[in-house]
Ligand SMILES: Nc1nc2c(ncn2[C@@H]2O[C@H](COP(=O)(O)OP(=O)(O)OP(=O)(O)O)[C@@H](O)[C@H]2O)c(=O)[nH]1
């Protein structure tokens with residue numbers, strides 16, 4: 001750590017670490033990478049960190065900033081780490097997560113996990129959208145460990161997304177693995193690309209839903225889900 005900081009305070013003028021020139025990115029990784037950062041192999045990847053940090057540094061420079069300014073010295077590495085976290089869902093398998101906690105059970109009423117926090121990135125602007133997901137299903141002989149539902153929401157949310165596809169993907173994964181009588185998913189979210197830029201609307205909420213099985217064929221079941229989830 002200390003030697004890293006020393007290097008940061010006194011960059012070698014012969015090796016200006018300029019992202020945008022060949023080799024700049026890997027210099028940056030050597031200078032900034034902290035070993036602890038990459039312990040979570042499912043989230044952080046040392047092999048792409050250098051290139052990401054180089055791109056981040058270039059973005060900072062193109063904004064008109066001095067990337068060697070003290071407060072910004074480690075920012076490219078932080079941006080790389082943050083980007084890897086926000087997109088780590090690509091490396092996760094939703095079916096494997098759901099299959100890891102399936103239990104035979106005769107319970108045949110609705111199971112609802114509601115108010116699951118969702119943080120995702122819109123694929124058009126790479127800006128966050130965030131809100132809540134409500135996931136219900138009616139078992140058909142087996143139930144899933146409750147925590148696996150929010151975990152599966154995160155598998156798909158931690159990718160570049162549109163809210164509609166995120167909603168469908170959660171429904172389809174639960175339907176595919178549990179083979180229940182039906183699945184219902186509602187997501188309510190606010191999109192920063194509509195709030196802090198673009199349309200600049202601060203209070204609009206987008207609701208998407210995806211249903212299958214009995215939630216499509218039985219209006220009472222669907223109504224009960226909507227009442228419990230969003231009422
Ligand atoms: N359907 C859908 N659209 C989204 C989502 N996230 C962002 N968008 C929209 O994606 C659209 C991209 O439109 P473009 O006209 O190509 O991009 P833009 O010029 O930045 O548009 P504005 O946001 O209107 O300034 C915008 O209307 C966004 O509101 C999402 O999850 N679902």
Ligand SMILES: [Zn+2]
Pocket residue numbers: 122123124125126127191193194
């Ligand atoms: Zn957007």
